[in-house]
Amino acid sequence: MNVIVKGIGSVGTLEGALRADTAPICQYIPPKKLRRTDHFTQLALIAACYAIEDAGFKLNEFKGENIGVILATGHGAMNTTYAFKDSINSRGDSFSSPTLFSKSVHNAAMSNLTIQFGLTGPNLTISQHSFSFQSALLTACLWINEGRCEYVMVGGVDEFSETLGYCIERFNDEKKSVLDYNNAYTKKIAPGEGASFFILSKSDFTGKKEKMKHPGFISDLVMGNLTSTHLPIEIDTHLIIDGDSNRIKNWIQRDQIKNKIYYLEKPYGDFFANPGFDLIAAFSQLEAYANITLIYIEEEGQFFLIKLRKIRDFR
């Protein structure tokens, strides 16, 4: 697989609040061009801008046919979707808002992103519940390995909605006591939101002499089902797992895995696009550990492993 991460950008829930601050987007894109963008799209735009800058590109230079874009989202633009549904309820089918509808589709953020930057390569939005980001990352790496694009900008975005917060509070008794709208950080788990983007490439890494900004690369992505397979984990790898997932802990126990384990925190709250932030956390750990494997397991037993290696091992 061997895919280099050239740039990383992220924006997430601010401490003491449930929403992220998207105001800095005006430093990158003129407000007039942002008229049709909702909060969800702005989250995607700002994280993408940060990633492009981090990769050492100027915003107006990062465009063209050889750049692919993949956006992952579990829920899409939830607030706009509910606003559109409200417009049907209050005004009837015939008078529901066309602009709210166009902004509510999951692909709206991707469209804005590609139009704003002039990205004319392949683009895709993936919505696959809690595995959205992982699927997007796998697709991005395949595109690069197939030579479909020189760079792929891949990211995960999910936003907080009070309706979702209410649903969690109303229907999930276990979490009923942990929601606090005034301070998301008073309890261990709270809903949140955020966007993270990565610029991936394969072609321009020339070897040992080149100084890479980020100390690692994606060496492999493995998807499978645990009902028939054991977790394919090397003995020397350092594992990063979701700290709250008993499911993962049970499977690790079943497979008698003795690797060093690092439990993930959720600094921006709990939302579907969180695996993007997990990947950022994993990259920061690569300074200390040569091999890292991120593990995700779904209820049906489907698993996804993201394997990272320190740059010195690049082949």
Add this chain to the structure above:
Amino acid sequence: MALTCLNELEQQLLDSIVEICEFTEPIPDHMTSDSPLIGPDSPLGLDSLDAIEILTMIQLDYDVRITSRETSIEVLNSLNSIADYIQTHRDKA
């Protein structure tokens, strides 16, 4: 966002349009009641999607229905033409 050259109905319409089309910048100084509302020459930079929002707003807020495509292009030409159409057809109803 008040323009001195507008009558009361035109000002009301402008306020509604600014709100539903999420126009956050100051209204350009050269905007008048006869300025093109939709299209590349519009001082507000509105497009066809905004036009549908404006048609919906006219029907909901003023109970005036614009039926044909040709009429809507004519009516949505400017704030002045919308105000005229509303006044004429509200009086008929």
